[in-house]
Amino acid sequence: MLEIKNLWARIEDKEILRGINLTINKGEVHAIMGPNGSGKSTLAQILAGRETYEVTEGSINFKGNDLLDMDPEIRAGEGIFMAFQYPVEIPGVSCTYFLKSALNGIRDHKGQPPLDAMEFLSTIREKMDILGIDQSLINRAVNEGFSGGEKKRNEIFQMQVLNPDLAILDETDSGLDIDALKVVASGVTQFKNPEKSVIVVTHYQRLLDYITPDFIHVLYNGKIVKSGGKELAHKLEDEGYDRIKNEADSLQSAEESTV
Amino acid sequence: MKSSREFIDHIQNEYDKLYKSNSAPEWLTNVRANGIAKLKEIGFPSNRNEEWRFFNLSSIYGNKFAIPGTTSNVSAMNSQIDNYKLNNTDADMLVFINGRMSEDLSDFKTGGKELKMGSLSSLSAKEGPLPFDNTLIKHAELEKNAFTALNSALLTDGAYIRIPDNTTLTKPIHILYLTTGTDKVTVSPHNLVTIGENCHATILESYVGDCADYFSNSVTEIMVDKNSIVNHYKLQKESDSAHHVGTVYAYQHQGSQFTSCTIACGSRVNRNNVHVFLGDENTECTLNGLYLGKGNQQIDNRTRIDHAKPNCRSWEVFKGILDDKSSGVFNGKIYVHQDAQKTDAKQTNRVLLLSDDAKINTKPELEIFADDVKCTHGATIGQLDDEAMFYLRSRGIDYKSAYAMLTKAFAADVIDGITIESLKEEVYKLL
Ligand SMILES: Nc1ncnc2c1ncn2[C@@H]1O[C@H](COP(=O)(O)OP(=O)(O)OP(=O)(O)O)[C@@H](O)[C@H]1O
């Protein structure tokens, strides 16, 4: 599904990603953890096509195609969806109108005819019920004045409607109360199937209790410094990042001294 | 800069021609004579004049615009006119070709004993009190404006609408000005709208053109009597290289509500003056505007709201979207007279600059002589939100659609206030 090779990225003079390697197969769930500022969101944004970041080296292959060559809307059409850590408020654009344009944009990319208003409404109605999204919420402008939890729920709702092949969830669990967390988790669980892959960026074990990841990666200083199975999350929760950081830092200085 | 003196000489020539050629009714001859006298007294402004600082005056002064002759074969223009009509909207149409009303192309049925709708030029002296006898144009502020004087000096025609008390118009009145042909012409439309007490009316004036270079210099006066509700729209879609100077002046009586929205997207050089005078207690005015600039277009908005009496409210929202090398000006004056206690006035100007070369000058001017008032103003200038663009695109919405979505969203509050559904749609399509 996704193959990232030696990915380096920067913004202006600041190097953020320093050689990421990551392969994700169909049906797999990968969790990415790591301290604040390590580059998790940067990676997520780059996968979705954010042009603010300059990719200086490496490649990303998605379903056999060069992802870095594609505009964000093409990536969405090809089946990538990224739930934003900080969903953007767009005053003046209603959720329904936005979502219908998005869905029809993706359908158009796939050579499918656009859905009319009725078809669209029946498509979203079902997903709204699952996620407990109120009609009044989607009549409002995109994310405008939404509470933190409503924003996150709305991201998962969009994911369900747009039905991508690869979903990247950037801290979708942050700021959710216990009930909302369950709702979001069940939204993701329903979405999961052997044809789809998920990347979950998170700081907490909580979400991973619901969505069992196949792999966990720790990102630190723009690099994946440790990968493991689901037990790694527990270990991190107990120990924190200190040990991993120290190991990575000493490795880094060793590398530098040999140069 | 071409001198304004040369331009005055040229205008005098045109005036003389008009004077000789035309058997105008006496009242019209008088209006013109007063206009030219006034113009010579005050002269045309230069850019040293603060009011005209940013306006490309030389592009007007440098031209020998002539008064167009009567257009022949007007009836052949029927299908062209259809393009400028509102979609699926029944309206009383007053159509003016090159500044003169065409009876053939116009189509207005709303009438009644005292209701008058038609052209100024067809009014004779005996038709009751002469409309210009107590015209608003005598208002001091308008008198200072050389272009208003010019409009009088070269006046040929305009819409004359008089709505008697207690009238609710069921359809909008659409006044359409088309400037057409190959000559470099100037037109001076003057619309005179008088609305009685307890009325409800909606008026749209639109300006379009299909000739390259011309100068349209319009004046619209609207008198709103007690407790009436009036919606006024002006759609300026002149041709790309035209010059348009337009002045709208409204006077409100007690308890009236006046809503105006000027939409400017045409012409290369555009001056948009809007002046509302809240002349009595408990009046309300909503003054909105949308200006869209592309290429080298220049749009200069000057608005003024006079709060003359206590307990009046005004809301003003102007939004500009400027692309390429276009430039805009917004200068909004709110003048609260000494008597106007409990005034509530709010002014906003928001501008979206879509290119690095687009420019805006925005300046609020509050002049407040009463002590118990609430007056706020605010201006924001911004670019298209990168993050929002990315959010939309990352969901599968292509660049062009995302762009349109955001510009529409930006202008939405102004456009959504338009009460004529088809006009609203038309304006959305401009974005
Ligand atoms: N637009 C930007 N301009 C400048 N620096 C940036 C920008 N985006 C990210 N960075 C920097 O890059 C680094 C990585 O940021 P990123 O948001 O990817 O971290 P993160 O791992 O998602 O952190 P968190 O867990 O706090 O969400 C940080 O030091 C951040 O300040």
Ligand SMILES: [Mg+2]
């Ligand atoms: Mg982050």
